[in-house]
Amino acid sequence: MSHTLGIRQAQKQKTRQAFLDAALALLEEQSLSSLGLREVTRAVGVAPTAFYRHFRSTADLGVALVDEALGSLHPMVRTTVSTTGDSEERITRAVELIARHVEAYPAHVRFIARERHGGVQPVREAIRSQLVRFAEEVKAELAKDPEAAGWSDDDLLMLAHLYVDQMLITASLFLETLEAPREERERVTQLATRQLRLISIGRSHWRD
Amino acid sequence: MSHTLGIRQAQKQKTRQAFLDAALALLEEQSLSSLGLREVTRAVGVAPTAFYRHFRSTADLGVALVDEALGSLHPMVRTTVSTTGDSEERITRAVELIARHVEAYPAHVRFIARERHGGVQPVREAIRSQLVRFAEEVKAELAKDPEAAGWSDDDLLMLAHLYVDQMLITASLFLETLEAPREERERVTQLATRQLRLISIGRSHWRD
DNA sequence: TCATCCAGTTAACAACTGTTCTCTGGAATT
DNA sequence: AATTCCAGAGAACAGTTGTTAACTGGATGA
Numbered sequence: 514m515s516h517t518l519g520i521r522q523a524q525k526q527k528t529r530q531a532f533l534d535a536a537l538a539l540l541e542e543q544s545l546s547s548l549g550l551r552e553v554t555r556a557v558g559v560a561p562t563a564f565y566r567h568f569r570s571t572a573d574l575g576v577a578l579v580d581e582a583l584g585s586l587h588p589m590v591r592t593t594v595s596t597t598g599d600s601e602e603r604i605t606r607a608v609e610l611i612a613r614h615v616e617a618y619p620a621h622v623r624f625i626a627r628e629r630h631g632g633v634q635p636v637r638e639a640i641r642s643q644l645v646r647f648a649e650e651v652k653a654e655l656a657k658d659p660e661a662a663g664w665s666d667d668d669l670l671m672l673a674h675l676y677v678d679q680m681l682i683t684a685s686l687f688l689e690t691l692e693a694p695r696e697e698r699e700r701v702t703q704l705a706t707r708q709l710r711l712i713s714i715g716r717s718h719w720r721d
Numbered sequence: 722m723s724h725t726l727g728i729r730q731a732q733k734q735k736t737r738q739a740f741l742d743a744a745l746a747l748l749e750e751q752s753l754s755s756l757g758l759r760e761v762t763r764a765v766g767v768a769p770t771a772f773y774r775h776f777r778s779t780a781d782l783g784v785a786l787v788d789e790a791l792g793s794l795h796p797m798v799r800t801t802v803s804t805t806g807d808s809e810e811r812i813t814r815a816v817e818l819i820a821r822h823v824e825a826y827p828a829h830v831r832f833i834a835r836e837r838h839g840g841v842q843p844v845r846e847a848i849r850s851q852l853v854r855f856a857e858e859v860k861a862e863l864a865k866d867p868e869a870a871g872w873s874d875d876d877l878l879m880l881a882h883l884y885v886d887q888m889l890i891t892a893s894l895f896l897e898t899l900e901a902p903r904e905e906r907e908r909v910t911q912l913a914t915r916q917l918r919l920i921s922i923g924r925s926h927w928r929d
Numbered sequence: 930t931c932a933t934c935c936a937g938t939t940a941a942c943a944a945c946t947g948t949t950c951t952c953t954g955g956a957a958t959t
Numbered sequence: 960a961a962t963t964c965c966a967g968a969g970a971a972c973a974g975t976t977g978t979t980a981a982c983t984g985g986a987t988g989a
Contacts (some may be wrong), residue, residue: 514784519956519957520957521955521956521957521964521965521966522833524956524966525965528966528967540840541842543754543840544753544754544755544839544840545752545753546751546754546755547751547752547753547754547755547840549945549946549947550947550948551945551946551947552946559967559968560967560968560969561946561947561968562948562949562967562968562969563966563968565948565966566965566966566967567774567966570947602942608938625837627838627839628837629838630831630834630837630838630893631835631839632748632750632751632752632835633871636768646950669842670880671912671916671919672936674912674916675916676921678886678890682886685838695804703888704879704882707879708879708882708883711879711883711920711923711924712882712919712920712923713923714922714923714926714927714929715919715920715923715926716919716921716923717919718922718923718926718974719919719922719934720750721899721922727986727987728985728986728987729935729936729985729986729987732986733935733936736936736937756974757976757977758976758977758978760976761974767937767938767939768961768980769940769976769977769978770937770938770940770976770979771936771937771938773978774936774937775936778977858957888933905945927932
């Protein structure tokens with residue numbers, strides 16, 4: 514059910530996407546709070562005033578970038594944590610999936626890591642609410658596991674947050690090794706795997 | 722052995738500290754990469770050119786702030802992780818210490834959390850190297866514990882990094898609840914405590 | 930006491946910023 | 960075919976930015 518957009522709407526979405534792409538590129542070497550409106554329009558090749566047709570401010574643009582970077586990631590997270598295979602299998606699968614994602618969308622990952630605690634409040638809030646959603650989804654998957662028998666809701670959510678934070682830490686570690694020899698990337702893989710393994714062990718002995 | 726500084730050097734250090742304080746205050750609502758030199762001098766109440774007598778650039782100032790925020794924290798971390806009391810006792814002690822520190826130096830903590838993945842490379846590097854030092858120190862303390870028998874150096878460092886990252890996550894959580902009712906702060910305390918407990922359980926079953 | 934030093938000042942520079950108002954030309958609607 | 964709509968352009972605004980050069984006056988060391 515794809516409703517064909519008019520020529521006008523299509524062009525508008527195209528320029529809007531150009532804004533997002535240009536901003537993301539510029540944000541590899543600075544923070545959102547120093548990103549200028551004119552800077553972005555210059556990179557897109559458009560008049561400064563055109564910016565206002567799409568965004569109220571650079572903060573607004575930032576919120577849109579959060580949606581682009583995290584919005585489409587929810588199904589992926591769900592299926593990754595889903596209960597197929599044994600613990601060790603799931604861990605290596607998760608770490609590899611993070612590595613692939615960082616390689617495929619480095620700018621998105623960098624943006625999220627940078628602005629999660631960055632200087633623009635609405636963007637921080639947008640990221641925070643997405644991460645809370647992730648944690649809730651992970652919790653829902655964890656609850657399906659037979660190992661979760663006897664776990665309180667609070668404890669499940671606690672573990673889910675631990676996993677989500679660990680995911681972000683691992684992603685930003687991979688980011689740093691993007692231009693490093695694969696020996697370094699292997700080291701990060703091993704580290705993240707063992708950290709997840711330790712958490713997994715703690716999980717299986719929690720009820721004691 | 723305190724060598725009395727001349728009037729001149731004393732004044733210089735005083736204004737330098739005024740720069741650091743003013744910058745830290747301004748950085749509560751923005752990132753370092755958007756902090757202007759004139760903005761800082763205006764806040765200090767001094768001519769723009771005076772800035773160059775102390776720092777080459779705002780990035781340089783940022784590195785100095787990293788030292789101020791983390792440099793004096795090493796002994797505290799050492800004694801916190803040190804092996805006195807049982808596991809549960811150490812955990813509650815650590816969480817409370819983090820809470821106190823965030824309350825006492827919120828701006829420092831915010832600065833570190835913000836600029837750890839921020840847009841200024843030299844500052845990121847400075848923070849990274851300090852965190853590596855923390856991890857090494859935590860590792861050294863962990864090694865003293867009888868529970869560390871049979872642990873490889875790599876595994877000890879892996880656990881140490883897990884603790885350091887967890888420390889930062891907890892600190893930034895407390896930061897968000899600074900102006901919230903103490904009910905919220907209590908919730909964060911409980912969450913952080915249980916996460917550390919789970920890690921601790923994983924640690925004690927690691928050798929299996 | 931006198932010459933040196935140097936933290937902070939003053940003035941000026943070209944370049945840049947966000948935002949407003951007015952205009953245009955092609956798509957969309959009637 | 961005639962009218963409305965609206966994404967983007969153009970020009971102008973008052974303020975801001977980092978950096979340079981030449982200066983002042985009080986602390987410093989001979």
